[in-house]
Amino acid sequence: MNTQEDLSGYRGEALEALRKAGAKIGDVLRILKNSQTYEGILIPRSEYGDRQHIVIKLKNGYNIGIKVTQNTQMKRMGEGSKPIFTSEPLPKQNLSLPRAAIISTGGTIASRVDYRTGAVRPALSATDLYSVVPELAEIAKIDARILLSLFSENIMPNHWTQIAKAIADCISQGVDGVVVAHGTDTMGYTAAALSFALQELPVPVIVVGSQRSADRPSSDAAANLVGAVTAAARAPFAEVAVAMHETTSDQSILLHRGTKVRKCHTSRRDTFRSVNSPPLARIRNHTITMLTDEYIRRDPARSIVVKPEFKEKVALVKFFPGMDPETIRWYQSRHYKGLIIEGTGLGHVSNTCFEPIQDAVDSGIVVAMTSQCIWGRVNMNVYDQGRDLQALGVIPLEDMLPETAIVKLMWVLGQTDDRRRAQELLKTNIAGELTRRTLLDE
């Protein structure tokens, strides 16, 4: 490695200070500033990093950015210890175990060794996984591959296409289930995308992430991964689901249907919730308990149908008081194909938006309504303004999550250019995203 690579992402004053200290990525640094001492491993910065801050990973696993000033003292303490992977032979494989594929796309769950390699590239060979979470060897024979190495906020609709195709590849090779490791930020969106793109699934597809990286004592990574592999190997359903902590304890993992799940807390381990629908299943003590009777059964004989196209030029517009109605006209001027409105209450926007919406519909844009309440069901028959919006051509999306709705509209417009057909598809339940009116409504 040359020096430039060794200080990946650093520029300006920060780079200069690090060069002076003779430090490189992965070294342990001790930094003294304002009579505080910080010690940790130097981690790389992204291309957008500023010129002043040095970022180290503290012993407790937290990263901290320290601004380099005139009175910042820095000392290189040596190389950081490399992550320890076992050199022992693999645990004895039970050949009768189910086969699970793990596809990694990046995110916290895959971030264990980032700060060592300097790249956002996880170590995710089967050997590495077994050495980090030995329990996995008792659950399934694992094929692991790295497809992407992205923070999930950088996952785009074209990545959904890539992930869907990679899953289909694995399934065509006869695995008993697929696990997708993914950052949690947009995991709900990706789970919804895969739910629409992968039809007639023969086996389960489990999307999994973690809220705390594996190098922190409170990490949820291992428990979530064990849950996800257990579900991929043995769950009785063949749908796309998200596997995450049910509570803050490691004792139980919930499996949420991919179209009904949402990240509902910035930091808690039990951040993912099923909305307007019960979770699919719970895993506790290695036992999977179904929490609903309405699911698609696992059937290895079924032939997967892959429809991985997503059209961009679709936007999610969250209404708020004082929203400029010209916002809607702008999308029209940019030749958008679809708009999901996140309205208030039962599905409303101010009447100042009616004319732009009418014009958008008249120009051929599919406009559909969800609610920023998140829970509950859009009902545009109760109030006059709701009926008026329907008369303008706005489609009420029942109990569909706004986040699922934007993904579905991208997918629908990837399947057809015909507006009427698109509207029909949008209103038709494809993957559990629209549920019948139930007791949950009240």
Place this chain on the structure above:
Amino acid sequence: MNTQEDLSGYRGEALEALRKAGAKIGDVLRILKNSQTYEGILIPRSEYGDRQHIVIKLKNGYNIGIKVTQNTQMKRMGEGSKPIFTSEPLPKQNLSLPRAAIISTGGTIASRVDYRTGAVRPALSATDLYSVVPELAEIAKIDARILLSLFSENIMPNHWTQIAKAIADCISQGVDGVVVAHGTDTMGYTAAALSFALQELPVPVIVVGSQRSADRPSSDAAANLVGAVTAAARAPFAEVAVAMHETTSDQSILLHRGTKVRKCHTSRRDTFRSVNSPPLARIRNHTITMLTDEYIRRDPARSIVVKPEFKEKVALVKFFPGMDPETIRWYQSRHYKGLIIEGTGLGHVSNTCFEPIQDAVDSGIVVAMTSQCIWGRVNMNVYDQGRDLQALGVIPLEDMLPETAIVKLMWVLGQTDDRRRAQELLKTNIAGELTRRTLLDE
């Protein structure tokens, strides 16, 4: 009234059919269509109503739109019964009771007689209120006035200004508390706006609504109104709060701090929730129990400070995968002053948005970050991309709700044109919108 007024809002085929039947607004109609019979009171339509539908209010209180076709038969059954208000003298007034003002802005809670008068104008004299909810006479002497008659999705920032001034007027007349009747759709936004606009409150300001109109058996209007008047008259705090059902039963009403409350279900009566903060208080059996020690005490000697200006040209942008970064540039081209981003997780957006955000900040726009998780706290120090966004000048808004953040930014920019001062104000807790890190975080 002339015929035109009698059929307010109807046009085209619907108007023709109603004329033929000799019907006018408020009449009972029996409509036969596709061997179904519907009977109900003809209600007026808004200016955006279509030409085909007739809307009647059924006996169960629901409105229904019926499309007029060739085989629709309609019969006028007579005039609908007028809402019955007592002609008895007012209940005996206890002169030692506290005084509460009720200001109505419209919404379901005020919709009782709309369908009779044909206008969105509630009957809200003190006499009417006492006759509808006689219990109120035992709680407070009420001054009632109608300020606005709007569905809350049509409430705009300039209405917040009007409402704030009206409340200040009432308070200057020495009332012991003020109740604001409001539609529930944007009640959270208005409560936040009043929290910023009304400073140094001497008495409580209680915003109240209902999920079911008072003419439906399951209405929550009376219980919420009793709760709101109780709080206005007797609560120990002097803050802006929202009074709504705690559960689906009428037994307990929660009082939520105006900056921390959110409508979280489209239809349930217990739709309002305190987010990232406990509710202020509970009312059960006419007893108010505080649920936190951190509140501003009622103090009639305190002099209210009214800061009712809100600047528009501020937008809420909810990020989603595939979001067009040009969206941000559009706001810049429209000379916006502020943007609240509803990012993912701890406060992230895709790196494709970084350049437009940098340009927006450089052009003088205040850009701040909240989370679409809703619960939890933005923390832009954990990941590199968060630190990078901060380096670009994006302000992390801690545990502030996105809906409160957009209102606060409008308010902040109504107070100052100076960008630095605006950023400082935005980061400073004004009305409980920013709370310290607590156990609720994990």
